Amino acid sequence: MAAASARQVNIAIIGAGGVGKCFLSQLEQLAARRPSPKLVLTYICTSKKAIYSTDHVAIPIGTVSSALASSKQAPLALPKLVDFLGTSGSKTVLVDNTSSQDVADAYPLFLSRGISIVTPNKKAFSGSYKLWQDIFAAAEQSGAKVYHESSVGAGLPVLSTLKDLVDTGDEVTKIEGVFSGTMSFLFNSFAPTSGSGGKWSAEVKKAKELGYTEPDPRDDLNGLDVARKLTILARLAGLPVESPTAFPVQSLIPKELESVASGDEFLEKLPAFDAQMEETKAAAEKEGKVVRFVGSIDVATKQVKVGLEKFDLSHPIAALKGSDNIISFYTKRYGSNPLIVQGAGAGGDVTAMGVTSDLLKVLSQIA
Ligand SMILES: NC(=O)C1=CN([C@@H]2O[C@H](COP(=O)(O)OP(=O)(O)OC[C@H]3O[C@@H](n4cnc5c(N)ncnc54)[C@H](OP(=O)(O)O)[C@@H]3O)[C@@H](O)[C@H]2O)C=CC1
Numbered sequence: 001m002a003a004a005s006a007r008q009v010n011i012a013i014i015g016a017g018g019v020g021k022c023f024l025s026q027l028e029q030l031a032a033r034r035p036s037p038k039l040v041l042t043y044i045c046t047s048k049k050a051i052y053s054t055d056h057v058a059i060p061i062g063t064v065s066s067a068l069a070s071s072k073q074a075p076l077a078l079p080k081l082v083d084f085l086g087t088s089g090s091k092t093v094l095v096d097n098t099s100s101q102d103v104a105d106a107y108p109l110f111l112s113r114g115i116s117i118v119t120p121n122k123k124a125f126s127g128s129y130k131l132w133q134d135i136f137a138a139a140e141q142s143g144a145k146v147y148h149e150s151s152v153g154a155g156l157p158v159l160s161t162l163k164d165l166v167d168t169g170d171e172v173t174k175i176e177g178v179f180s181g182t183m184s185f186l187f188n189s190f191a192p193t194s195g196s197g198g199k200w201s202a203e204v205k206k207a208k209e210l211g212y213t214e215p216d217p218r219d220d221l222n223g224l225d226v227a228r229k230l231t232i233l234a235r236l237a238g239l240p241v242e243s244p245t246a247f248p249v250q251s252l253i254p255k256e257l258e259s260v261a262s263g264d265e266f267l268e269k270l271p272a273f274d275a276q277m278e279e280t281k282a283a284a285e286k287e288g289k290v291v292r293f294v295g296s297i298d299v300a301t302k303q304v305k306v307g308l309e310k311f312d313l314s315h316p317i318a319a320l321k322g323s324d325n326i327i328s329f330y331t332k333r334y335g336s337n338p339l340i341v342q343g344a345g346a347g348g349d350v351t352a353m354g355v356t357s358d359l360l361k362v363l364s365q366i367a
Pocket residue numbers: 014015016017018019020045046047048049075097098099100102103120121122150151153154181211212213214215345346347348351
């Protein structure tokens with residue numbers, strides 16, 4: 001076991017993809033800017049490779065990408081990782097930059113061993129309601145912290161805003177808007193309020209290249225990514241939604257492509273179905289409107305829904321740009337003028353910013 005240090009916090013990272021790489025760069029800057037507590041990276045892995053030493057020696061953050069590429073170490077199995085981190089002698093924060101359900105399922109184990117968690121991964125908080133309860137019960141029992149701001153609206157202050165509304169005694173009646181950076185980008189470029197727009201399948205490819213989509217873009221196009229976000233928001237607003245499939249969710253996956261084997265094969269075959277989305281766009285245009293992918297939670301009636309809707313060209317949802325999300329909170333205090341959060345809802349840097357700011361919140365409480 002390494003020597004304990006009160007002013008040292010160990011960091012363990014799972015996942016070094018689009019968001020993970022941006023987080024590493026923000027962590028390096030943070031560690032350089034803030035000498036105390038000393039932030040020490042002791043473990044990092046992808047799905048196949050890892051870097052760590054049994055005596056928890058600091059891994060130089062700046063060289064992680066090349067060191068991971070040449071590493072011969074395999075990742076520790078999750079229960080072994082819990083033991084490894086739990087016996088370091090220092091407070092530890094796990095940063096989960098994957099979209100893995102297996103990692104998410106292990107959160108109660110990490111938390112019960114006093115390991116705090118920050119993550120943009122939606123799976124833990126939008127899986128079964130039991131997992132949600134187990135996570136917060138484990139954190140409560142051990143005092144470990146868990147923050148997941150980037151699981152909704154990337155780095156935008158969506159969860160912190162909702163939590164503040166609820167904690168200060170406001171009554172949230174409705175939450176609605178555009179919750180997907182990918183869907184926002186797709187419809188803003190495929191069906192813009194002026195001009196003709198690009199081909200649907202080409203825009204889907206672009207969204208993936210820009211790092212907006214889930215690792216498998218079908219998880220965005222089938223509406224499940226938005227359904228997961230609404231599940232998280234509904235639970236925080238006090239509705240014990242059982243799962244993201246417990247309410248109506250519209251999928252934009254063509255029927256014929258529902259069973260293709262991989263995301264890559266899906267992208268290859270998608271151009272043959274561009275006409276379907278063109279029809280949807282033309283139907284809205286006939287009414288002088290544009291089509292957008294939105295979601296809403298009606299707290300009073302307990303209704304949650306996700307899907308396509310048509311909007312007048314002057315509507316704020318129609319006028320969004322790039323990967324912007326717009327989320328309106330209707331509450332008793334705010335009356336008929338909702339509190340609105342708007343800005344980029346996807347992308348490595350803005351997502352990592354939410355994770356880094358969560359890390360700062362944890363540090364302020366544990367170090
Ligand atoms: N991209 C965005 O704009 C946003 C993303 N998010 C969330 O951030 C998370 C990461 O997204 P992103 O960086 O784009 O995804 P990427 O696919 O780019 O990266 C995922 C990383 O996780 C690793 N990984 C996956 N499964 C495991 C596992 N079981 N054990 C260890 N490592 C694993 C992958 O390793 P390998 O390469 O070996 O497979 C890869 O390094 C997701 O949960 C996503 O929903 C949230 C908000 C916005």
